Amino acid sequence: MGNRRDVVELCAALLRFDTTNRGNGDAAGERDAAEFVAGALAGAGIESRIYEAAPGRASVIARVPGTDPSLPALLVQGHLDVVPADPADWSVHPFSGEVRDGFLWGRGAVDMKDFCAMVLAVLGSLADTGRRPRRDLVLAFVADEEDRGEFGAHWLAARHRDLFDGCAAAISESGGYTYHVPPAGGVGADVRLYPIATAERGTAHLRLTARGRAGHGSRRNDENAVVRLVAALERLAGHEWPVHLTPTVRAFLERTGAALGTEVDLSDLDGTLSRLGPAAALVESTVRNSTTPTMLDAGYKVNVIPSVATAQVDTRVLPGTEAALLSEVDTLLGPHVEREFVTNQPPVQASVDSHWFTAMAQALRAEDPEAVVVPYCMGGGTDAKAFTPLGIECYGFAPLWLPKGFPYRAMAHGVDERVPTEGLRFGARVLERFLLEC
Numbered sequence: 001m002g003n004r005r006d007v008v009e010l011c012a013a014l015l016r017f018d019t020t021n022r023g024n025g026d027a028a029g030e031r032d033a034a035e036f037v038a039g040a041l042a043g044a045g046i047e048s049r050i051y052e053a054a055p056g057r058a059s060v061i062a063r064v065p066g067t068d069p070s071l072p073a074l075l076v077q078g079h080l081d082v083v084p085a086d087p088a089d090w091s092v093h094p095f096s097g098e099v100r101d102g103f104l105w106g107r108g109a110v111d112m113k114d115f116c117a118m119v120l121a122v123l124g125s126l127a128d129t130g131r132r133p134r135r136d137l138v139l140a141f142v143a144d145e146e147d148r149g150e151f152g153a154h155w156l157a158a159r160h161r162d163l164f165d166g167c168a169a170a171i172s173e174s175g176g177y178t179y180h181v182p183p184a185g186g187v188g189a190d191v192r193l194y195p196i197a198t199a200e201r202g203t204a205h206l207r208l209t210a211r212g213r214a215g216h217g218s219r220r221n222d223e224n225a226v227v228r229l230v231a232a233l234e235r236l237a238g239h240e241w242p243v244h245l246t247p248t249v250r251a252f253l254e255r256t257g258a259a260l261g262t263e264v265d266l267s268d269l270d271g272t273l274s275r276l277g278p279a280a281a282l283v284e285s286t287v288r289n290s291t292t293p294t295m296l297d298a299g300y301k302v303n304v305i306p307s308v309a310t311a312q313v314d315t316r317v318l319p320g321t322e323a324a325l326l327s328e329v330d331t332l333l334g335p336h337v338e339r340e341f342v343t344n345q346p347p348v349q350a351s352v353d354s355h356w357f358t359a360m361a362q363a364l365r366a367e368d369p370e371a372v373v374v375p376y377c378m379g380g381g382t383d384a385k386a387f388t389p390l391g392i393e394c395y396g397f398a399p400l401w402l403p404k405g406f407p408y409r410a411m412a413h414g415v416d417e418r419v420p421t422e423g424l425r426f427g428a429r430v431l432e433r434f435l436l437e438c
Contacts, residue, residue, distance in 0.1 A: 286376075
């Protein structure tokens with residue numbers, strides 16, 4: 001890459017910025033990291049602008065002209081903030097950006113300063129060699145993804161919609177990484193899956209409020225708000241939501257089964273999942289909706305029955321199921337419990353068989369000829385939920401090579417988060433191919 005820093009150095013530099021996001025507006029801020037990104041872009045001859053939704057809550061936007069202005073643009077978006085990390089729990093300081101034993105350590109190494117560094121490295125490489133992508137690239141390095149995006153992607157989409165004019169598709173986190181799976185019968189070399197996210201379940205966080213009659217804790221009370229709430233939560237938590245196979249999940253099951261040489265019977269989902277081995281972990285949470293109680297709040301004194309009790313429920317919704325899910329939730333809650341949205345971000349569904357997906361698969365196979373590229377649905381959510389309503393098809397494609405046994409899915413938000421240095425370089429090569437040829 002000429003005289004420019006390589007992807008490992010860029011990622012290490014980003015990891016050293018403390019961009020911790022504790023939620024509810026309590027954050028260290030992304031401004032310093034944003035200034036670094038803007039400087040790296042300037043070094044590649046790219047003019048950018050920093051947007052602040054609030055003091056210190058900074059996002060960087062730039063547009064890179066392509067060689068064919070008739071093509072729709074591609075949005076390349078990543079977030080600069082990270083979740084908290086307690087140094088006492090880590091083997092290295094979480095903001096050290098230390099390289100050790102072939103890995104780069106630090107909070108954000110896989111979520112998702114690795115991808116941000118890859119983008120910067122690729123743009124530096126293109127500048128060194130005088131190459132340009134075929135289509136315009138809109139670059140967005142945003143704040144606040146680790147909370148609600150109200151200081152980042154959602155704010156930008158609402159207040160600065162014009163920045164994304166002409167974008168037909170987007171790529172971002174959580175896809176394109178190596179996932180080693182033994183073949184059927186365990187005979188032969190592992191199959192190297194590379195799942196690309198073409199869908200996300202929606203995020204519908206609910207606040208439940210039960211009301212009743214206040215009274216003394218020693219006396220009978222058939223209108224106890226706490227009892228009403230607990231009974232509703234028991235019904236909700238115990239409910240088995242029906243299987244709903246979206247196009248992405250169906251394609252994942254069929255294509256992964258074929259790659260592993262195992263039978264896929266969609267009428268016997270449990271049997272199919274058992275035959276997929278470790279690959280089942282990529283899909284088991286996205287064959288159904290889910291309603292998981294996570295927070296409770298009631299009362300102020302042990303001998304006082306409160307008149308109000310509240311709970312929050314992490315509800316995840318598959319594409320095409322929102323109305324049916326909420327109707328069933330209302331039935332399960334019963335007459336004395338009300339619900340309201342704390343967060344309501346609809347599901348994401350992009351095309352499985354598209355030019356974009358094909359180009360991603362080709363870029364991966366160019367670097368790993370044995371790659372088996374499959375679509376998958378994310379169980380959680382990303383900033384794709386901010387950009388999909390703008391008419392942009394959003395994909396999870398942040399390519400990485402990962403060694404067998406590396407606990408990648410435990411790294412994001414986990415202790416001792418780290419990424420293999422050679423995996424970063426592999427990802428940068430794949431990304432460069434994709435951005436040049438898509």
